Amino acid sequence: MIYLLLCMALAFGAEIDVNTFSNYIEVSQEQVHIEWLLDLDEQYINATSQSIFRVTTNKLKKIDLDIYQLSIIAVYLSSSGNVLQHEIIKKGDQSLLQGDVLSIQLDRVYTRGEYIKLNIKYNLDSKGARALGFLTKEQTYSKSVPYLFSQCEDNNCRSIIPLQDTPSIKVFFTATVLVKDPRINVFMTGNKLYNTKFKLLNNYENLQALTLYQFELDIKIPAYLIGIIAGEVVEKSTGNGTYVIAEPHFIDEYAQELSDLPVYMKKMQEYIGPYIWGDYKIVILPASFPFGGMEHPLLTFASPTIIVGDKSGVGTAIHEIAHSWVGNTVTGRNWANFWINEGFCVFLERKILSRLNGLDSVKLDAINGNSSAYTSMLTFGLDNSFSSMHPNTTNRNPDEATSRVPYEKGYQLLTYLESLIKEDPFQQFLRDYIENFKFQSIDEDQLYQFLLSWVRKNKQEEAQKIVEEIQKVWKKWVYTPGLAPITIDVSTPLFTDANNLAKAWIDGKGQAPQKANDFQQYKPNQKSVFLQYLIDNYKDVEAAVMTKMDEQYKLTFYKDQKTVYKWYRLVLLVKYDQALEGVHDFVSKVGVSSYLKVLYDLLGQNYNKQAYDWFDENKSFYHPVVVQAIEKILQKYPKKLIIE
Structure with a gap:
């Protein structure tokens, strides 16, 4: 079958996606609608999906979809309600977290050009839905309402919706989400609809006690761009169709930091062309969000690490705008x-x-x-x-x-x-x-x-x-792996100045160099160059240098998290124990995957006990994808037996 699919893909001039188990070349998912009843206290979702498929082969007898630890209850034809036979086929090495196949046997043979509408009734929870981060109410600022957010990229959407989880397939997406707590506000990829008549796929009891949200996106997107947040969140306009969404306590601070969103949008359109998606909304998520940003249409996600206080961290926001x-x-x-x-x-x-x-x-x-x-x-x-x-x-x-x-x-x-x-x-x-x-x-x-x-x-x-x-x-x-075949000239005096200052610190062996105060005037990217030079030459950095730099620049517990992350890399490399509490605080408050993977790798090498203790302490705070990544890293550094 794989050989046949490969031949079909080559015939269409396309490169096959090796990371989906779906038969997307034979049948194409065109539309996905979900209905979710959220129980954030129990971290559980009662779900139904309805999909429309277009047959692209001459004889189609089954539809294979990607899933990951979903509890499939029933599959049936939307038109007749007839139940279809299905089985879950385990695929490959389960430790790779690629998921399984939901193989659905159709009621007859379908031919090219026909459409099939299927409903799938299923459940999911926090144990299996690796795309979802469930936060207890104690993990939010107000400590009164739980919080939910998603991260479907790369191929994690299969853990929340049975579908063709490949960027090769784009679908129209709609959703109906019901919540029990009226304090919970919901946003999803798509436009929020109001006062729209609809017919639910499920007959929920006590519907009047639920708050209902509906979303619709009229431009096709791949599965990895489906996103949701649910919690005590509000939105605030930053002008010209741009908005910031956050927990109420932070909304004014974040909106001020991102007040230039209309400027960024205007300059991007001037360079690349019209913006076609409608409003632009950016969500500053809780600290456990695992990435710097995520570009869901109409609902960009960003880590609070971009909020520095001087608008120097907004490159991430501009990057996510570019994804439009x-x-x-x-x-x-x-x-x-x-x-x-x-x-x-x-x-x-x-x-x-x-x-x-x-x-x-x-x-x-x-x-x-x-x-x-x-x-x-x-x-x-x-x-x-x-x-x-x-x-x-x-x-x-x-x-x-x-x-x-x-x-x-x-x-x-x-x-x-x-x-x-x-x-x-x-x-x-x-x-x-x-x-x-x-x-x-x-x-x-x-x-x-x-x-x-x-x-x-x-x-x-x-x-x-x-x-x-x-x-x-x-x-x-x-x-070709490795460095690019042609070097791009990015030389600048700012780079040379930062490296010279870092070298002067090393040469001073604990004495502050003449131009030490220049560091205070550096922008974050120049501070990063300074610290990278020290990281690259960490074997020459003496403890006295670390002590004096920390005293002069107050780098431990520094507010700009991109800067302090590099400082903590240096701390762990040179084993500067005085700053360990700062590292502990950082890994307890910042959930960004790229930061945590590097820091836990260094902790595993040089501070084995702290690596395991701090991971156990913070595992419930980290997103499931991050937990899995750190567990894999720590496997390289078996837990050492500490004898008191």
Whole structure:
């Protein structure tokens, strides 16, 4: 069957998604509607989904969907109510968390062009729904109402909805959500509908005692963009169709920090074209949210780590805005093409930041990003496909390949292409690219062929030379692990100054250097360069240096979490015990996966007891995806027996 599907995929010129068990090439999911009755106290959801499928093969006898630890009660045809036979087929290594197959036997053979509407009755809870973060009321600021949020990227949506969990398939999405507590407010991907007549798929008792929310999205999206929050949250306008959503205590502070959202939206549209999704809403989630941001249409998620107090952390917000064009409108076909989403977004983000903060500041961002990507490459191995822009995730959970590599190498490739095509024509190329592939899921070969065609059409006498240069390096850039084949010049005096100051601290062996106070004037990205130099040379950093720097800069318990994260990396590398309580506080209050994975890896090596004690202490605070990642990391460092 896999060979047959591969042949069919190749016949359509598409790269098959190896991370779905669904038969999406034979039958395409066109629409998904869910009805959820939330019980946040019990961390349980009573659920029904209704899907419309379009048959794309000549003889279809079954529909295979992706699921992960869902309790399937019944599957039936929407039109007749006839129950269909189904079975759950275990697939592969269960430790990889890829999920299983819900295989549904149809009532007859369906042919190409026919539509099938199915209802699936199922339940889910906090133990199996790895896409959901359930917070008890004690874990919220008000301590009065529980909280729920989702994180479906990469392939975690199968743990909350039975569907074709692949970016290759885009669906119209609607939802009806019912909650028992009137204090709970709900937002989902899509427009919130009011006073709309509807017919529930389930007959809920005491409906008058429930609060009901409805959502509708009239642009197709892949499964990983489905998102929900439910809790004591409110929204506040920041002007021109932009909004901030947060817990009531934080809403004014967060809205002030993000008051320039209309400016970011305006500048992005000026560069890349009209915004088509409607309102733009950004949710600042509780601290256990596992990522910096997540780009659900009309409901961007962001970590509170972006709230620094001086608007210096808003690059994440601009990055997520960029996803409205690249990622959400034009989507990478599978997780091997993740860079088509993220590399383009980093490029757009830095284009806007260069207009706001200047080119030297953006160069620092590129330097810091490349450093993070190289750290990931060393962790994966420089010859591992995960160190390339095209990771091989066959029989792997694509979450394992998540790193800065596709972001930064993708950005560098686009910057290189811009240098060949020149800035203004490349901007037009990006606009034409979005328009040509609007609402589609594509792979890098489609992008490559469009790029060459565009250059031949628009660059005239220069075209042949540019095409030859692109052809020479494309495969090396996309498929070869390790550093990019061509180095992009991002040199800036800001980088040199930060490195010189860091070196002066090392050479001073505990005495503050002459220009020590310059650090206080640095922006966060320059502070990051400073700290990265110390991390790269940690064996030369003496305890007296750490003590004096901490005394002068107050780095332990520093407010900017991106800066203090790098400081804590240095703390754990040089074993600066005086700052351990700061590390403990950080891992207890910040749920960002990329930070925690690095810190727990260092803790496992150098502070084994604290690694296990702090993880046990905070496991209920972390998102399920983060828990699974840390457990895997700590397996490398078996718990040591401590004899008092």
